[in-house]
Amino acid sequence: MAVEVGFTGAVLDRADRERNDPEALAAALGDWRARLLRLNGLDPELDGEGRLVWDSLADLAEGSQPLFLGYIDGRPHFVPLRLGERHGATRSPALFAMLSLMLPDQAGLYACARSLVDWHQRHGYCAVCGTATELFRGGWARRCPNCTAEHFPRTDPVVIMLAEHDGRALLGRQAAWPAGRYSALAGFVEVGESIEEAVTRETLEEAGVAVRDVRYIASQPWPFPSSLMIACIATADDDRITLDTHELEDAIWATRDEVRAALAGDPAARFVAPPRYAIAWSLLTAWVGSGADD
Amino acid sequence: MAVEVGFTGAVLDRADRERNDPEALAAALGDWRARLLRLNGLDPELDGEGRLVWDSLADLAEGSQPLFLGYIDGRPHFVPLRLGERHGATRSPALFAMLSLMLPDQAGLYACARSLVDWHQRHGYCAVCGTATELFRGGWARRCPNCTAEHFPRTDPVVIMLAEHDGRALLGRQAAWPAGRYSALAGFVEVGESIEEAVTRETLEEAGVAVRDVRYIASQPWPFPSSLMIACIATADDDRITLDTHELEDAIWATRDEVRAALAGDPAARFVAPPRYAIAWSLLTAWVGSGADD
Structure with missing residues (x-):
């Protein structure tokens, strides 16, 4: 896609x-x-x-x-x-x-x-021993003069995903976001889990929705501070939402027509779409293009 | 797949x-x-x-x-x-x-x-200020008592990929590997690049092979020490190899029959396959199942 x-x-x-x-x-x-x-x-x-x-x-x-x-x-x-x-x-x-x-x-x-x-x-100090580190490899690493440990820039993988059920996609809203904004759910991939397992865990944790058949869509670097965003779509068999209010203020199921209106910036749209430079925009765009309206 | x-x-x-x-x-x-x-x-x-x-x-x-x-x-x-x-x-x-x-x-x-x-x-010391940190969140983070910075376990995304050309797949060999072992090329995803860009860069760096049309196949956590392995297949238009001898000892183009023999453990196979628990094994298995022999 x-x-x-x-x-x-x-x-x-x-x-x-x-x-x-x-x-x-x-x-x-x-x-x-x-x-x-x-x-x-x-x-x-x-x-x-x-x-x-x-x-x-x-x-x-x-x-x-x-x-x-x-x-x-x-x-x-x-x-x-x-x-x-x-x-x-x-x-x-x-x-x-x-x-x-x-x-x-x-x-x-x-x-x-x-x-x-x-x-x-x-990251000016060595995480192993606490000593001030020195830049090396042209700026692509730091090295500890005390314990010789080498440290490399972090890239934190984050899954961002749409659960899909009966022609609708699951969107969430965080309290701190601009008014009306809804977007895909997201969360950090933890040690010991695959992309597919992280998508499943995060969707269940944040919205109480169980998913299967995770499909990879696209990826993007996100420099706040240094994430690798990994966008996926997965299938939900049930549309009951159980919100984790520590993570989300609201979650909704949106139709392709509703998402299309939001992406087009229609003032009458049900919600405000994420900005075009965010992979959530790309994910929603891929989803509305991926099937007929139900 | x-x-x-x-x-x-x-x-x-x-x-x-x-x-x-x-x-x-x-x-x-x-x-x-x-x-x-x-x-x-x-x-x-x-x-x-x-x-x-x-x-x-x-x-x-x-x-x-x-x-x-x-x-x-x-x-x-x-x-x-x-x-x-x-x-x-x-x-x-x-x-x-x-x-x-x-x-x-x-x-x-x-x-x-x-x-x-x-x-x-x-990671017993704060990378921001060098102070000894304390465990919190049940062991899923450390916190600095001096500057209050919070530190979370690293998960380093790594791309691992097969370039494919005319029914053959590009495999490499590192000098430190067991005798006869060949596997998919791999490398860390850096800040500011997508999965697709990392696949392209690493294949070009290590083997001098330009690729396009990167397809995601599967992912795996790899606990040495804490990578997220992201397996992909991409298309190469040219099979000329220019080896980076700092990274690889050798690189070859293998047919599906050759890969199938290696995966089956055939002693007459052209090379020794990676172990079954490594995603390289899954990637090779997916590739041999993905098309007819040329």
Whole structure:
């Protein structure tokens, strides 16, 4: 099922081998064509066409370190890590407005840069022994000078899913969301479980709905702070909802016509759809396209 | 495509809500029917029927803490965390023999227990500030008494994939593997990329083979130490291999007949297949079942 997915399509060559090659990294840092992502805290700047704004390495602030993102069209690209800063918890309304304006391939690049910087800012110490760690592999790892443990950026897998029953899909609403917004249920994949088991557990925990026949639809990186969103559809044999009010404020079964109206932004729609850059939008779009209305 | 997948099918009720409920946790700890997994380091013990061996909470060693796994048939199940021990790097040959004997649902339960214990043993300090952390949420998190940061067990998504070209599948061999073993290529999903992008990048990096049309097949938890394996098949338009010798010792294109012979354990097969509990086995099995021989 080919469907548009936000935060994918970046043209970055991550040049994994060069991260371990001090000479290659030095050459990239010495390349006059090298570009440095302009960040305000963890937020980007956009030009009038939805593209990220880049500076040169000469603009690197005192006390910042350049993290090597990779190459675009043969030019090395970096993102600045400002030591001692921490922004992870703050997500400005301005940021979400920018995400809606950003070109898809630019959003993928930004997701990579943001998650990487945020991880460094919250992982300056060794989890094994508590010693302050040092950046290595061009910014793709940290190493402990005391116990030699190596630490790598986290990518947390999250399942996001629609249970489907008799031509309707199960949607939930969290109390903190914008008014009227409903979306797919979601939750972190835990140790010792598969994607399919996580979909089943989370749907049962949050809405009391048992599902079977989990089908994978698509995936997306989500940089708040660094999730891998895994979108699925599963079949429910029963539509009784038992809400976990710690997780959800409400849950509903929506028809394809209702979802279609919400995706179209119809003011008369039953609910407000998630934004287009979220994989929930892609999942709902795939679902309305996947069958006839009942 | 329904195919047997190792480490899945555990009947554990993870009882997520009770992890945050001190009264429920106290009741589980006070339940005389509670069971405690018997571990030697991080290795399990098996009875003659491939089932894990359990003790009672009275057998908890001095200086160990019980981590709450959840309920099986209404009985609380725990795994002991021995503080100060670290076993993560050691994987005994005896363990792999046991994995081959273990019933599938038991392997899923063991995967959960092993990953959880191993994570605690390597994450005793706060990555944000370096202070020693404390266990909370029944063992499903650690909290920093200094900066209040909360830390959750890692689950690292890994793609494992077959490139397919003209009726043959791309297999690789790492130098450290048992003699003759070939398997699917694999690599960690990085921040800022989707599953599909990681499959494409890793196949290009390791074997120089460009792929398109990535199809999801199945997933599996892999407790060494705590990966989520995501198995895919993709299409290659060209069969020229450019090996990254840092990653692979060799790579070959294998026909369905060759893979079938290896999966059957035929001593005359071109290569030795991965073990049945690894998702590479499931992926190869799905692939040989997915099309006619060319």
